[in-house]
Amino acid sequence: MTKEKTIQITIDNKTIDARPNQTILQAAREYQIYIPSLCAMEHLSSYGACRLCVVEVDGLRGFPTSCTTPVEEGMVIRTDTAEVKGLRQEVLKLLLSEHPASCLFCTEQDECKQYMGTIRKVGATTGCRYCPNDHRCELQQIAENIGLTETSYPVYYRNFPVEKYDPFYDRDYNLCILCGRCVRVCNNVRLNGTLSFKQRGRVTTIGPAFDRSHIDAGCEFCGACVTACPTGALSVKVSKWYGRPEGQVATTCNYCSAGCRLILQTTKTDVIDALPDYDSAVEHGIICVKGRFGITEYVHSPLRYGTPKEMTPAGYNDISWEEAIAKAAGKLSGLKPDDCLIVVSPQLLTEDLFVAQQFIRQVTGSEEVASSFIFDLDGDAASFINLALASEPFETIEKAQGILAVGFDSTYGYSPIGVKAKQAAQAGASLMSLNSFESNLDLLSKIAFVVNSSRWADVLDLTMSRMSKGKAEKRFADLVEMWGSDLNKTCETFSCSSHNVLIVGPGIIDSPDRGKILRSIERMKNEYSWKVVVAHQYTNLAGMFAMGACPGIKPGEMIKEASADKAVVLKAELIHIDLRKKRKLIYLIGDASFDSLPECEFLIYQNALPPQCSRQPDLILPVSLFTEASGTVISAEGRVLQVKEAVAPYMDSKPDWWILKSIAEKMGKGKMKFNDVSSIQGEIKKIIKGFPAVKKRIEFKEIEVKGNVKTHGKGKPAAWKSSYRGIPLGEVVSGIKVIELKGG
Amino acid sequence: MYRDAILKKFDPRLDNILFILHELQDNNPQHYLANADIEKCADYLNIPYSYVHGVVTFYSMFSLKPRGRYIIRLCDSPPCHLMGSESLLDYLKKKLKVDVGKTTADGVFTLEITSCLGICGVAPALMMNEEMIGNLTPERVDTVLEERRQTS
Numbered sequence: 001m002t003k004e005k006t007i008q009i010t011i012d013n014k015t016i017d018a019r020p021n022q023t024i025l026q027a028a029r030e031y032q033i034y035i036p037s038l039c040a041m042e043h044l045s046s047y048g049a050c051r052l053c054v055v056e057v058d059g060l061r062g063f064p065t066s067c068t069t070p071v072e073e074g075m076v077i078r079t080d081t082a083e084v085k086g087l088r089q090e091v092l093k094l095l096l097s098e099h100p101a102s103c104l105f106c107t108e109q110d111e112c113k114q115y116m117g118t119i120r121k122v123g124a125t126t127g128c129r130y131c132p133n134d135h136r137c138e139l140q141q142i143a144e145n146i147g148l149t150e151t152s153y154p155v156y157y158r159n160f161p162v163e164k165y166d167p168f169y170d171r172d173y174n175l176c177i178l179c180g181r182c183v184r185v186c187n188n189v190r191l192n193g194t195l196s197f198k199q200r201g202r203v204t205t206i207g208p209a210f211d212r213s214h215i216d217a218g219c220e221f222c223g224a225c226v227t228a229c230p231t232g233a234l235s236v237k238v239s240k241w242y243g244r245p246e247g248q249v250a251t252t253c254n255y256c257s258a259g260c261r262l263i264l265q266t267t268k269t270d271v272i273d274a275l276p277d278y279d280s281a282v283e284h285g286i287i288c289v290k291g292r293f294g295i296t297e298y299v300h301s302p303l304r305y306g307t308p309k310e311m312t313p314a315g316y317n318d319i320s321w322e323e324a325i326a327k328a329a330g331k332l333s334g335l336k337p338d339d340c341l342i343v344v345s346p347q348l349l350t351e352d353l354f355v356a357q358q359f360i361r362q363v364t365g366s367e368e369v370a371s372s373f374i375f376d377l378d379g380d381a382a383s384f385i386n387l388a389l390a391s392e393p394f395e396t397i398e399k400a401q402g403i404l405a406v407g408f409d410s411t412y413g414y415s416p417i418g419v420k421a422k423q424a425a426q427a428g429a430s431l432m433s434l435n436s437f438e439s440n441l442d443l444l445s446k447i448a449f450v451v452n453s454s455r456w457a458d459v460l461d462l463t464m465s466r467m468s469k470g471k472a473e474k475r476f477a478d479l480v481e482m483w484g485s486d487l488n489k490t491c492e493t494f495s496c497s498s499h500n501v502l503i504v505g506p507g508i509i510d511s512p513d514r515g516k517i518l519r520s521i522e523r524m525k526n527e528y529s530w531k532v533v534v535a536h537q538y539t540n541l542a543g544m545f546a547m548g549a550c551p552g553i554k555p556g557e558m559i560k561e562a563s564a565d566k567a568v569v570l571k572a573e574l575i576h577i578d579l580r581k582k583r584k585l586i587y588l589i590g591d592a593s594f595d596s597l598p599e600c601e602f603l604i605y606q607n608a609l610p611p612q613c614s615r616q617p618d619l620i621l622p623v624s625l626f627t628e629a630s631g632t633v634i635s636a637e638g639r640v641l642q643v644k645e646a647v648a649p650y651m652d653s654k655p656d657w658w659i660l661k662s663i664a665e666k667m668g669k670g671k672m673k674f675n676d677v678s679s680i681q682g683e684i685k686k687i688i689k690g691f692p693a694v695k696k697r698i699e700f701k702e703i704e705v706k707g708n709v710k711t712h713g714k715g716k717p718a719a720w721k722s723s724y725r726g727i728p729l730g731e732v733v734s735g736i737k738v739i740e741l742k743g744g
Numbered sequence: 745m746y747r748d749a750i751l752k753k754f755d756p757r758l759d760n761i762l763f764i765l766h767e768l769q770d771n772n773p774q775h776y777l778a779n780a781d782i783e784k785c786a787d788y789l790n791i792p793y794s795y796v797h798g799v800v801t802f803y804s805m806f807s808l809k810p811r812g813r814y815i816i817r818l819c820d821s822p823p824c825h826l827m828g829s830e831s832l833l834d835y836l837k838k839k840l841k842v843d844v845g846k847t848t849a850d851g852v853f854t855l856e857i858t859s860c861l862g863i864c865g866v867a868p869a870l871m872m873n874e875e876m877i878g879n880l881t882p883e884r885v886d887t888v889l890e891e892r893r894q895t896s
Contacts, residue, residue: 196792196794200801209782209793209796209798217793
């Protein structure tokens with residue numbers, strides 16, 4: 001490795017080594033030399049708008065802004081001369097002349113800080129009305145650092161109405177200082193382009209085109225703008241009621257298989273906000289609305305179960321855990337393996353999944369580890385799993401020359417994949433999007449096919465036939481008529497390129513023709529060597545298969561150690577789960593797929609929120625959610641990602657593994673002597689070396705199904721649209737309901 | 745669609761945005777950029793609507809409100825001012841029964857003010873769409889307005 005060239009510069013009489021292409025501000029920050037700045041942000045390009053970072057540089061005229069001035073060899077920079085300080089004070093005064101700044105000069109500022117009595121929480125007459133006072137105001141901080149205690153300019157209040165009509169966050173542009181961070185993050189980082197500056201000069205404002213609401217303007221509600229805002233202009237509707245966060249915990253989002261890192265903001269008992277982590281290797285801070293805004297309302301839903309409950313003729317009765325465990329153990333004892341059906345959610349943590357499969361095998365003696373993804377995919381489960389478990393890492397998309405997205409849309413989910421595809425398209429890759437509705441990739445697509453999913457297989461077949469210059473079959477006639485010439489051009493680039501990526505979205509799972517589509521995708525992968533990236537909502541699907549939480553697959557059996565490893569052979573009747581046969585007992589572990597379930601005498605429901613159906617569970621076991629539990633998930637990329645407990649479990653709720661272990665102990669069956677998560681991880685270490693601190697991506701063997709899979713024929717998959725543990729997010733999170741209604 | 749014909753004249757490159765917008769505005773019967781114009785331009789250049797909207801609102805030569813068939817831009821720079829443009833403005837306001845920036849009820853004229861048109865030799869002067877008219881007097885203004893009204 002060659003040593004990187006360094007440039008020597010002097011800041012405030014201190015000689016430091018800077019790197020070429022760094023700005024003065026970046027070099028100074030690396031050496032903890034403080035230069036105030038409001039518009040510069042680490043992952044955004046330089047802008048030079050706020051003028052607070054002015055410095056003196058020998059040989060340069062005037063006062064250059066350090067965020068736009070690149071370092072040069074031998075530069076002599078001074079950041080704290082009296083002149084620079086005076087200039088900064090003046091700049092800040094000008095900034096504050098259009099920003100309500102009573103917090104700086106108010107006689108009651110100390111009380112305000114302590115009690116945070118603002119309009120948001122108390123009556124209008126008792127508090128300062130100007131800002132959310134959430135202690136995240138960089139402007140306040142900078143005024144303190146610069147030492148500004150008075151201002152000489154009259155204050156101009158712009159008197160814009162506060163915009164509260166969009167979900168998730170409010171906008172008070174009276175507090176906006178036009179630093180442009182939100183506009184830049186929206187356009188340059190998220191490649192979305194909802195926000196822009198409007199007008200100019202004194203009347204400049206920020207917002208979408210034509211003064212539309214954000215929801216109408218195609219906002220993805222990723223919240224990047226809210227995170228970027230240095231003032232209180234943008235504030236999260238839910239979080240602002242909790243006041244100031246007391247701590248933060250880095251964890252992994254459990255809402256889909258991408259595995260984005262979230263920095264949860266917490267108080268003693270509550271998770272009040274979730275922020276992106278721009279240093280995360282998985283998604284680089286590109287999180288979606290579900291992770292950013294969908295957590296607080298879900299985990300603190302007023303509907304959450306706090307204690308175990310038992311159905312009685314007069315309704316539900318709260319019972320103690322001893323009673324609940326005894327009841328469950330009693331019902332499970334003496335059952336034949338065929339009499340009970342245990343359904344495990346793919347959105348559990350890896351540790352819970354490991355215990356769940358042990359429970360089913362050791363306690364009930366059954367091999368039927370049912371799961372909602374098997375119900376959803378029916379006869380196509382094996383081919384989908386082969387595709388999903390072999391999904392390429394997201395960075396494969398970065399260097400792609402051709403990209404085809406099938407049933408994929410990243411407006412309200414799968415942002416890291418969607419933004420990567422957009423970046424590649426901007427860099428010149430040919431992007432083609434295939435969906436049944438207009439997707440957010442269409443703007444940058446060479447061709448956007450908006451056709452019913454019954455034709456997707458045709459479009460894929462046509463693409464392949466064009467790539468190999470084959471003759472168009474008759475069934476493609478209408479497609480050729482509509483997109484023929486564009487398609488020829490795009491397929492030309494596809495066939496010239498050695499790096500094509502197929503992005504498979506959750507749309508194919510919902511399609512009744514997924515079998516055909518999956519077969520076409522397999523052909524593209526095998527015959528045309530397309531790399532496949534799969535985005536799906538089964539968070540820990542990879543974890544399920546690694547842990548063997550699937551019928552007929554033993555723990556660790558699916559993990560590939562050498563590339564020559566053979567496929568795992570699975571008998572077709574094993575993955576067929578009979579959903580018509582009446583059972584004595586059904587036990588749902590984190591799942592709520594009631595629509596597909598057969599009739600049963602007794603229903604145990606182990607979850608956090610009530611199901612959306614008429615069949616009432618007979619026994620309810622309340623669980624702690626991923627913000628209250630520790631463990632791991634294995635993402636679509638095969639990464640083992642840590643989930644950390646951010647707050648204590650809600651009321652009397654318990655982790656899934658604890659409940660399962662306790663029932664097994666009560667029944668005196670199985671060998672599940674686990675006291676905590678690390679003891680389970682110790683067991684898993686025998687399957688995955690070094691678990692849970694696994695650096696390497698986990699690779700999987702293929703599944704080979706022997707025989708024909710009988711379909712359960714329970715109709716179309718349950719509504720899986722962004723749900724967690726079987727409960728649609730839209731039912732719990734008010735804003736998600738709004739955006740889903742808009743999407744139709 | 746006349747808009748597609750306009751777009752075809754330009755390469756879909758971002759640096760053509762101002763040319764495209766001007767041409768769209770000039771060819772709009774009401775001399776303004778309708779939402780449809782902005783959307784067309786954005787779709788053609790593959791950029792967000794908000795970007796184009798931002799550009800349009802930044803430059804004062806673009807209008808987001810419908811304007812008359814003829815846009816009268818009366819010069820109010822010093823030479824024209826000295827030669828009586830101020831009283832001409834009052835006359836025009838009274839005659840057209842509109843304020844600066846407004847359009848007559850019949851949709852024929854929009855009254856606007858402009859900086860120097862560079863024809864100070866014939867001050868006071870105005871610009872009627874693309875045409876320069878100098879040596880203005882109230883009588884001459886009457887004739888010019890009448891002519892335009894006839895042809896419209």
